[in-house]
Amino acid sequence: MKGFCLIIFVLAILGSVQGQLKMGFYSRSCPKAEKIIQDYVNQHIPRVPSLGAALIRMHFHDCFVRGCDGSVLLNSTxxxxxxxxxxxxxxLTVTGFDFIDKLKSLLESACPGIVSCADIVALATRDTIVVTGGPSWRVPTGRRDGTVSIASEALSQIPAPFNNITTLQQSFANKSLDLKDLVLLSGAHTIGIARCPSFSNRLYNFSASSSTDPSLDSEYANTLRASKCRTPNDTTTLVEMDPGSRRTFDLSYYRLVLKRRGLFESDSALTKNSRTLRYINKILQGSLNNFYKEFGLAMEKMGRIDVKTGSSGEIRRNCAFVNS
Structure with a gap:
């Protein structure tokens, strides 16, 4: 009986090990997989560098709902x-799906049924940020694709731009991420753009006592009203989250946050907690290379959220549809 229990224990350990992500997961099953992604990114992203911000947002939104399983890619049926x-x-404003579909097509031609859509998103995000001059990070692979995608879960689980620090902390904690991760991952806003509805409440009729959010620098608010979101109903205008530095992955986002010029309420929220404020100041006191290192660790941690490995999920043939 003891021998039988030992065998079961060893098998369980092996299953656990095999179920983990690892570097070079496709080294035997599809040796050129990562190079195919990297080459395509290197070829196309310099012409559309804005996809860097789009893909990092897609990756974030995917991981926060049912884990990093490509569920954000699935079409409604x-x-x-x-x-x-x-x-x-x-x-509704996430872009880059066509880019992922093209990568999937290339990989299916090279290695049918081997590389998951979830891994493509994770690898393409990293490679895109690198090409645009930003940090690199480790992307262990072996994720499998989920087969369930529900709109209401995305609405309730993806952190919103109007969240306060308490809500943000809980949202991140639900995914085993902490306040340091919150501050670091928010740094991706340095290359982001946003549409007016995600922050225009801060400019018009914010509260019964103030039309403008008092935590937003008044001069910046006036500029946004005058030259960007000129009406409360503007749904099309695009606004840089890091004005003047949107194409550079740097520390200026954090400087703007401390000047009360973070675009979202969630940006301003980072200054209203002693720990997150301390993390911001530490980032600004350090080097850009150190920030890159810390940001990369946070991205790798995020990329491991509730991943499906082993026999869970599937390898989709088409990222927009589950296999029939």
Whole structure:
């Protein structure tokens, strides 16, 4: 009986090990997988560098709902009547799906049924940020694709730009991320753009006592009203999160946050907690290379959220649809 129990224990350990992400997961099954992604990114991203911000947002939104399983890529289907994460308000402005589809097509041609859509998103995000001059980080692979995608889960689980620090802390804690991760990952806003509805409440009719959010620098608020979001109903204008430095992955976002010029309420929230404020000051006191290192560690940690490995999930043939 003891021998039998030992065998079961060893098998369980082996299963656990095999179920973990690892560097070079495709080194035997599809040796050129990572190079195919990198080459395509190197070829196309210099012409559309804005995809860097788009893909990092896609990766973030994917990982915060059912883990990093590519569920954000799934299309809604009329036959089932199911509205997928793509249809949720936070994802209506996510872009880059065509880019991921093209990468999937290339990988299916090279190695059919081997490389998951979830891994493609994780690898392409890192490679895109590197090409645009930003940090690199480790991307262990072996994720499998989920088969469930529900719009209401995206709406309730993806942190919102109007969240306060308490809500943000809880959202991140639910995914085993801490306040330091919150501050570091928010640094991606240095290359981001936003549409007016995500922050215009800070400019118009903010509260019964103030039309403008008092935590937003008044001069910056006036500029936004005068030259960007000129009406409360503007839904199309794009605004840089890091004015004047949007194409550079640097520390200026944090400087703006301390000047009360963070675009979102969630940016301002980082200054209203002693720990997050301390992390911001530490980042600014350090070097850009140190920030890159810390940001990379946070991205790798995020990329491990509730991943499906081993026999869980599937390897989708088409990223927009589950296998039939």
């Amino acid at each position: 009329s036959s089932s009547g199911n509205q997928t994460e793509k249809a949720a308000t936070p994802n």
